[in-house]
Amino acid sequence: MEIGAHAGMVGIRDTKQRELPDAARPLLVVPDASFTALLQKLGRQG
Known part of the structure; x- marks a missing residue:
């Protein structure tokens, strides 16, 4: 990634x-606040 x-x-x-x-390569673009929230959520898993 x-x-x-x-x-x-x-x-x-x-x-x-x-x-x-x-x-031709797909690119996902998100606001930095959303990316930070995703990382925080993943950090709480397991």
Whole structure:
């Protein structure tokens, strides 16, 4: 998984798709507050 942040947003994409050109690789973009909430939630699991 690749994660990058810029201007209050976080981009996430699957590194298993490296053979595809960048323009064809799906990218999930979420607000940084949502990404932080996700990480906090995952940290509480187990």
